[in-house]
Amino acid sequence: MLELRHISKSFPGVRALEDVSLQFRPGEIHGLVGENGAGKSTAIKIIAGILAPDAGDIVLNGAPITLDDARDSLGQGIGIVHQELQVIPDASVAENIMLDKLPTRGLGVIDWPATFREARKHVAQVGLDVPLDRLVRGLSAAQKQLIQIARALSADVKVLLLDEPTSSLTEHEARRLFALLRELRARGVALVFVSHKLGEIFELCDRVSVLRDGRVVGCREIPQTTPQELVHMMIGRECNDDRLGRLSPDWNTEVLRVEHVVRRDRADDISFALHRGEILGFYGLVGSGRTELARILIGEDAMDSGSVLVRGRIAAIRDVGQSLYEHGIGYVTENRKEEGLLLEDSVQTNLAITVWPKLRRALTRRIDSRAETALASRQVDSLRIKTTGLSQPVKNLSGGNQQKVSIGKWLAADCDILIIDEPTAGVDVGAKQQIHQLIGDLAARDRKSVILISSDLPEIVRLANRILIFREHRIVGEVRDVDTQNKRYAEVSAEIAPHLE
């Protein structure tokens, strides 16, 4: 059994963990939930030996252990699967799995037959079905996730930490992962499962601990608790799970029409229309062509053939600048840290980056800094972005607030058409609620048109008027009247399932 006893940890200006005690038992899946900044990641990193606690003990089978780095924890049989996919893209599947223990035949020469033999064993264990000599670069997110798990398991772990392992997986892929985790549980591994998705916690876990502001606020046996109780523990208030009130779109006003768009291996004859005030959901597996289509629409990638009409006029969009400044189409990227934000720069810069040309004074060519500040503070107020000031670097904001900045720059630019890609990935419950409200308001109150790309089906059902289903770079189905018939999650799920088989 692995125990944390009275662990505390501080960072400059922040108390990340305070007197945290947790127990992880063999043959049990232990959920760890909490809002962003509650201390989950810090706790995980301490167990993995990446961070050292300021006070308290880590106790393994009754004996206190010290973990100086990740190697130590692996030596103690503690493995970790990180949230971000940590694989080497230009190495083979086998090399990625055997990375830290490549068998050698003396003098550091790698024993390839042994490497592949070992790797094959672990690949079979996680049910990954790809050739071992394939480069990891071309694999799907789910496959990369499985490689990480296989790597952790190859060390014969007694404790396995999973930090939001499903954040880049679709429901279908997540199901398969869960089956694997249950199997590990049956073999007596202690599993620690960090997730934002309460549905997963209830489906998978035996017990769940809730962290808030660096403290453990409670630990519950799963059958004896409810999602409402957990949310209450996490944020101290009840969660509103109702559908958002929506106005019907103007079905007569087409703002965007896409006709037979083709790009090799990215988009296969895509046609659809988007209306004023509509939220159109794009649902599908990761890599099914949703993000790929979005990148074509904003001109980031070129199309081989097909046409796009914006407000009835043919639009040949060649880059994002044209998409934004000529056609009023904005795109909130799925990776806010890599592609959405200038992390080192201020909240103001990140909010105003799309508006600079409009803030320019005619004669001096100077950006009106007062107007820039006013614009940024308007966005901070209306989006309720929690920041110490407009000059705070966005890297210091929480995930949810970063996401709001990422959306805010397109609102500042007053886009009519907004493509929003996975808006609540890695965002805590409270912020998720606010972002949903915001997207709902955009369509209903401001009459903007939104394309919502999400792998979170409940999210799409909650927000969208209509859902397009993507598979292998095509649109394979459509769910209409999600709003008017007030369809529930289960109904939509049943409608979608046949298209994905």
Place this chain on the structure above:
Amino acid sequence: MTTTDETPVGFGRKDWVSGRTLGLIVFAGVLMVVMALASPNFLTQETFFSQSRYIAFYVFIAMAQAVCLAVGDLNLTVGAVGSIATVALGLLIAPDHAHLSAWLAVPLVFLIGPLTGLLHGQIITRLKMDAFIVTLSMMFVYMGLRSGVSGGNAYTIPVAFWWLGQGGLGNWLPYMVLIVLAVLGIVSYMYRNTVLGRRLLATGSNSDAARLSGINTSRMIVVAHVLSGCFSVAAAVLWASWSGNAAPQTGDDWLIISFAVAIIGGTGLRGNLISPLGILMGAIIFKLIQHSLVILKINDNYSNTLLGALILLAIVVDRARQHFEAANPASAR
């Protein structure tokens, strides 16, 4: 887990008179005091008149590197472009060659800067090649050209064109210093206040995010290389006028100087940070250190060793500073 450290609002104001630049000013001041104490004829009008021109010259060379660093690129042709510009100027202006008027020759030579920059930028962005390999190859292309064309001989610059590099207001303020101050002012205004400047810095900060926010990052990279070429050529013209001849070896030692001064001056090595005032202070410190070697009678042949060590030292000091600030956010700025 937010900390309270702050970047100044907006790009341009970042590092304008930041703690780092203040540190440079203090350091330069201390060096000056020490040298004034060590050498009685240091604080004189003559020393200022001669040494300030070196500083102006180093600022140009450093700017040629800094504008590229600021978009997250680098430029190894800083010296090589200066050297072909020098040879071109010699060919056009020398009495035993074309013997054109400086008013015609200098603008013609000046075109070399933007044109070579345009070429580098287009190769880098169109063919999606690394700036390192593109500018490395072009550096040798230019160096071969200047040796082939010139045969290694220096050209004479007519006395009529010496005023630019050798003259000044009164006997104490060289024109070169006036020019560099004006240019620094313009560059500073551009990065702080204009859309172009902000976009250059955004590109250096995160080019993917900048592009997906509607900035034509390829164009920004081309612009940076064009600006860089202009600074190289400006340095070459000033040097030729100052030294009175156009020597093909001009530019051979510029590359290391460009990195040293830009980095001491606080230009971010991974883009998005440029401080004209910092670069000016970097050039002053660099010159003061060189001057102290003369006072200490250290052999000039060791200067490259010194330069390399200085660059490393500047980076180590910056790392230490960041480390210190991360540990004590309250003391930042």
